[in-house]
Amino acid sequence: MALVTAMRISARALFRPWAWLPGGAFGRTESAARGGVGARGFGSQRVLVEPDPAAGIAVMKLKNPPVNSLSLELLTELVISLEKLENDKTFRGIILTSDCPGVFSAGLDLTEMCGKNPAHYAEYWKAMQELWLRLYLSNLVLIAAINGASPAGGCLISLTCDYRVLADNPKYVIGLNETLLGIIAPFWFKDTLMNTIGHRASELALQLGILFPPAEALQVGMVDKVVPEDQVQSTALSVMAQWLSIPDHARQLTKNMMRKPTADRLVKHRDSDIQNFVSFISRDSIQKSLQVYLGKLRQKKG
Amino acid sequence: MALVTAMRISARALFRPWAWLPGGAFGRTESAARGGVGARGFGSQRVLVEPDPAAGIAVMKLKNPPVNSLSLELLTELVISLEKLENDKTFRGIILTSDCPGVFSAGLDLTEMCGKNPAHYAEYWKAMQELWLRLYLSNLVLIAAINGASPAGGCLISLTCDYRVLADNPKYVIGLNETLLGIIAPFWFKDTLMNTIGHRASELALQLGILFPPAEALQVGMVDKVVPEDQVQSTALSVMAQWLSIPDHARQLTKNMMRKPTADRLVKHRDSDIQNFVSFISRDSIQKSLQVYLGKLRQKKG
Amino acid sequence: MALVTAMRISARALFRPWAWLPGGAFGRTESAARGGVGARGFGSQRVLVEPDPAAGIAVMKLKNPPVNSLSLELLTELVISLEKLENDKTFRGIILTSDCPGVFSAGLDLTEMCGKNPAHYAEYWKAMQELWLRLYLSNLVLIAAINGASPAGGCLISLTCDYRVLADNPKYVIGLNETLLGIIAPFWFKDTLMNTIGHRASELALQLGILFPPAEALQVGMVDKVVPEDQVQSTALSVMAQWLSIPDHARQLTKNMMRKPTADRLVKHRDSDIQNFVSFISRDSIQKSLQVYLGKLRQKKG
Incomplete structure (x- = not known):
């Protein structure tokens, strides 16, 4: 219980107000720099947010090079960016994409x-849970x-x-x-x-x-559409337009009806899920494996 | 609770014996008029029942022009017709279809x-629940x-x-x-x-x-077969023959095993589901929307 | 309760140590006789086990001619063979197949x-449950x-x-x-x-x-692959190689996470499921039907 209490405080600290974030927050994004109309970008170091208020949408780009690993900072910034957009009535939809080539x-x-x-x-895993629940x-x-590639998380x-x-x-x-x-x-x-x-x-x-290549991912239903690489963004935009043609309130309640039972299962078992993760990851054997694996990655890089 | 009690009585009154129904009850249907052998039709004003006792089946046609809206009367008559056929050992299957062109x-x-x-x-929603449970x-x-088209209900x-x-x-x-x-x-x-x-x-x-056109409805599994319009009835009859080749008792128990958990969920939450419907539909905003919508429909008609 | 207790003892007796089995236990199988390298076969009368320790796998062949009916003996020997292989760290996979042509x-x-x-x-049904749970x-x-054909069980x-x-x-x-x-x-x-x-x-x-022929079985997902008859064994072996490339522990825990809720439902209702079976099968009408059916089978055979 002491662990859990500590985590709760820590997590609350995590989700500190947006403005406190260092770095790129409220900076201009590429698209704004390129002079898009009304496209004054905002975001954080690791999450670029390109708003299109007129359309009611924002493009949210993961930017944690080289491969958008879900670090604690990235998780935290994602939750904050998401919360900010959720609380702003201007926005009805987000296109989630990557700023890192190929991933x-x-x-x-x-x-x-x-x-x-x-x-x-524990803090890390709680942040992962939090992001999942909110998304x-x-x-x-x-x-x-x-x-780009999207294995595991x-x-x-x-x-x-x-x-x-x-x-x-x-x-x-793509695959787990x-x-x-x-x-x-x-x-x-x-x-x-x-x-x-x-x-x-x-x-x-x-x-x-299994990591599914595009055609197989489509066939099994892991993704809904496969398009040439240079049409991903435009396709996402036109799909978004279709979704935004549905009255928000009815769509939101329907989405909640479909998904809440699944989310509730984690909410109910959240603490034990954290404890499982912590005890699993703390094992000597797992720590050794990870060290070996990380060592190889660093060698490869260096 | 008072509301619920009142509804129960009211609902019981709804499901009054078949013979009390006014109108077309026990009248001759088109097919009987056309001289079908043994095809002495019966039914109510809004539900035509064309029995084929030799085959053990009946065709049940919704007849609430122009678009078979599920009025309280239609719901009630459907439940009564269904109950009548369920209780008559002659019948093992029903083909459900529409008497209204295009819908x-x-x-x-x-x-x-x-x-x-x-x-x-509340009475209306309870009748809708009742029809679903029985079907x-x-x-x-x-x-x-x-x-014909089959949106929503x-x-x-x-x-x-x-x-x-x-x-x-x-x-x-077809679609919800x-x-x-x-x-x-x-x-x-x-x-x-x-x-x-x-x-x-x-x-x-x-x-x-989504309202699926036939090919998409088939692909997603919303329907089991798509055939030219003039073959719908004959296809339904030959599919029925296949189903009737299965021993009734085993098929019924198997169907019940597959579906009862889903039905039980409504049975368990039936009253709260009615209350949700009533409070939702009673909202001023919803009532206004419906009035505007109905006004447009009447203008279009007139 | 007395019934249940009796059954438990009986069932425990059933699962007596492997070595006590009469007949083909520890005998040489056909493949061993044919001189397969390291393929010293073992098994029981009705279950041929052809181990390939080097590969970490065993082929388990049902041999209860003419049609591999799941007799109490076959069920028992299957559970014992399975348990033996589960407890032997040499083995990581089993290919389950038939020794009876066409079935x-x-x-x-x-x-x-x-x-x-x-x-x-009751003893029979408990053995059937046991086999299912373990498999x-x-x-x-x-x-x-x-x-070969695989109807029902x-x-x-x-x-x-x-x-x-x-x-x-x-x-x-194939089908239920x-x-x-x-x-x-x-x-x-x-x-x-x-x-x-x-x-x-x-x-x-x-x-x-429905008993699905191969193409339909594949389409509906009842089987994962359909291959020419003479390639069934080799395909199973290459599929096995793919599965064995996954770390055992992670795969086992994942499998358990997917399947345990389903198995738990039987474990929870095991006794009532046995009682249902016994009372159903003991009915005069069912006994008469079975006698007629078996009589016909014997006539056909004789």
Whole structure:
């Protein structure tokens, strides 16, 4: 219980007001710099937000190079950006995409899970849960413009959206491939996948850790549309227009009716899910594996 | 509680014996008039029943022109006709179809939901629940011969059947399009759809209020067969023959095993579902919208 | 309760140590006789086990001629063989197939359900439950190499596997066809099917007792791959290699997460499920039907 209480305070601190963030907050984004009309960008260091108030939408770009690892900072900034847009009546929809070439998001940040203390692991996992809960139940229309690979946590984030457009590039694989790394997708990853592609396909995809190339991803229902890479953004925009033609209130209540039972399962088991994660990741064997793996990654880079 | 008690009495009164119905009850139907052998028709004003005792089946035609709106009278007569056939050992199956050209059923009757008092709304919604429960758990084989458009409540009725044959006419769209009107499909509409087309397709169909043309309806699993318009009836008959080749008792128990958990959810929450409907529909904003909408419909007609 | 206690003891006796089995236990199998390298076979009278320790797999062949009826002996020997392999760290996967030409398994053994006493029926049903529970939750990778027809219980066994390869022969139909015989698939048969092909397809398949030929079985998702008959075994082996490339521990936990809720439903209702079976099968009408049916089978044979 002491752990949990500590985490709650820590988490509350995490979700501090937007304006407190250092770095790129309220800076001009590329699109604004390029002179888009009314496209005064805002955002944080790791989340570029390009608003289009006239259209009622914003493009939200993950920018945590090189591969948009879901670091604690990125998770936090995503939640804050999302909350900001949710609370601003101007916005009805978000297009979620990547600013890092070739990668939508590589998923969980292994450096957050290695060589730290249990309190840090707990804080990290709680932030991951928080992002999922807010994305999955968002009142805004969320369209994923998937312009790169999205394994594991990257896949999860796209699965929380209302619609997924994937660039037709064989390198842009998507899937919950946790088993390949010897780890297990948590039950709410599994639930999100099952709600998307059904029980049997999830059984295969999760056990085998399948990373689907675009055509297969489309066939199994992991994404809704595959288009040439240079049409991902425009397709996402036209899909968004279709979704925005639906009265918001009715759409939001319907979305909530479909998704709340799944979200409630995590809310109910949130603390035990954190404890499971912390005790799993704290194991010597897992820590050693991660160190070896990270060492290799650094060598490769260096 | 007083409201609920009152409704129960009122509902019991609704389901008065068949023979008390005025109008077309026990009259001769078209097919009987055309001299069909043994095809002595019976029915009510709004539900034509054409029995074929030798085959053990009856064709039940909705006849509430112009668009088979599910008025309180139609709901009531449908339940009574259904009950009559259920209780007659002669009959093992029903083909459900429309007597109104171009429309299977337009769904809920907006005039029942506008300018009336809460007791009326409650009575209306309880009748809608009652019809769904009886259709969804019917011991008879129900085949929908969908010879017209079936939005919203019309779609729901077809979804309760064991098999759906749709006429291949691009105007004959089918779907739960409630969000388009700014309203929300109740949870048991959603459950019925999810049992038919799965979670993800339901999420899209319900949020976007999609009305599927025949080819798309077939692809998503909203209907089981699409045939040329003049073959809907004959196809329904041959499908029925296949279903009737299965021993009734085993088929009925199997159907019940598949569907009862879904029906039980409504049974358990029936009163609160009525209260939700009544309080939603009684809102000033909703009443105003409905009046405007109905006004337009009348202008169009006049 | 007395019945249940008696059954428990009886069941414990059933699962007596492997070595106590008479007959073919620890005998040489055909493949060993044919001189396969390291393929020293073991098994029981009705279950041939061909181990390949180097590959970490075993082929398990049902051999209860002529049609692999699931007799009490076969069920018992299957559970024992399975347990033996589960407890031997050498083995990571099993290919389940038939030694009887043209039939994978014909399903429940009607002679176990006819003219016996309630205690026998209870023992039989408990053995069937036990086999299902152990197969469905097995930690080993199970690949079904379906080289013959697999109706009813035969279909169920294949559905417990992680992957199904079916020989492309129009006679090799697969499905839960219980209703055709006037009986009902138990809820855990239904659950297993729903987890494989979804709610709507299960509704159709179970009510109509559909036996799917290979192409239809593949389309509906009842099997994962259809190949020419002489490639069933080699395909199963290459699929197995893919599954064995996944770290065992992560795969096992993921499988358990997907399947345990379904298995738990039977565990929770196990006794009442046995009582339902016993009282159903003990009915005079059912006993007479079975006697007539068995009489015909014997005439046909004789």
